[in-house]
Amino acid sequence: MDKVVTSQSVRGGSRDRVRGIDGLRAICLILVLQAHWGPSATFEKIAEWGRAGLLVFFVISGFLITRILIDLSARRQVLGVSALLINFYSRRFFRIQPIYYIALAFIICMGLNDAVREDVIYHILFLQNFSNVFLREDLGVYGPAYPWWSLAVEGQFYVFWAPVDFSPTERLEGGFGWGDSACDRLARFRLVRRSRAG
Numbered sequence: 001m002d003k004v005v006t007s008q009s010v011r012g013g014s015r016d017r018v019r020g021i022d023g024l025r026a027i028c029l030i031l032v033l034q035a036h037w038g039p040s041a042t043f044e045k046i047a048e049w050g051r052a053g054l055l056v057f058f059v060i061s062g063f064l065i066t067r068i069l070i071d072l073s074a075r076r077q078v079l080g081v082s083a084l085l086i087n088f089y090s091r092r093f094f095r096i097q098p099i100y101y102i103a104l105a106f107i108i109c110m111g112l113n114d115a116v117r118e119d120v121i122y123h124i125l126f127l128q129n130f131s132n133v134f135l136r137e138d139l140g141v142y143g144p145a146y147p148w149w150s151l152a153v154e155g156q157f158y159v160f161w162a163p164v165d166f167s168p169t170e171r172l173e174g175g176f177g178w179g180d181s182a183c184d185r186l187a188r189f190r191l192v193r194r195s196r197a198g
Contacts, residue, residue, distance in 0.1 A: 025060055028053035036147065054150060061154055062161075069165040081166045092158050100151060113143040123148070126155040 035050020072084050122131035129149040
C-alpha cells in the first residue's frame with residue numbers, strides 16, 4: 001500500500017526556536033538596508049557592515065535549512081527520498097517564488113529597468129547572480145532588482161544541498177560510510193554530544 005505523504009508527516013516534530021536568531025536576522029537586515037539606502041556621508045565607516053550582515057544572514061539560512069533537512073532525513077526510510085524532496089522544494093518554492101515573480105513581472109511591465117527585461121531568463125531561472133558576473137560590468141544595472149542576486153544564491157543552495165543531505169547511505173561498520181548524507185553525520189554528531197553531556 002502506498003504511503004500517503006502529508007505536510008504534517010513530512011514536517012515532523014516541532015523544534016524549539018533558537019533564541020536570538022530572529023533578533024540577529026533583524027540586525028543583519030538593518031545593516032543590509034543601511035548599506036543600500038543609508039546616507040553614505042553619515043554612515044560611510046559602517047557601510048561595509050552591510051556585507052557582513054549579508055554573510056551572517058546566509059550562514060543563518062544555511063543553519064536553519066540544515067536543521068529542517070536533519071528533521072526530514074530522519075523520515076527518509078518511511079516516506080522515501082523523492083517524497084521528501086518534492087515536499088521540501090514545493091515548500092521553498094511557495095515561500096519565495098510567487099511574490100518574487102509578481103515583483104519581476106511588475107518591473108518588466110512597468111519598464112522600470114531595461115537590463116532586467118534583457119536578462120529576464122536569468123531572473124526567471126534564479127541565475128541572475130551569474131548574469132551579474134558574466135554579462136554586466138556594473139552590478140547596479142538591475143536597479144530595484146539588484147539585491148535579488150542573494151535570492152538566487154539561496155535558491156541554488158536549496159537545489160544542491162538537499163540532495164546531498166538525502167543521498168543514500170552505505171554505512172561502514174563502526175563509522176561513517178562514503179554514502180552517509182551530511183544530515184546523517186550532523187544528526188549523529190548531535191546525538192553523541194547529547195549523550196556525552198547527559
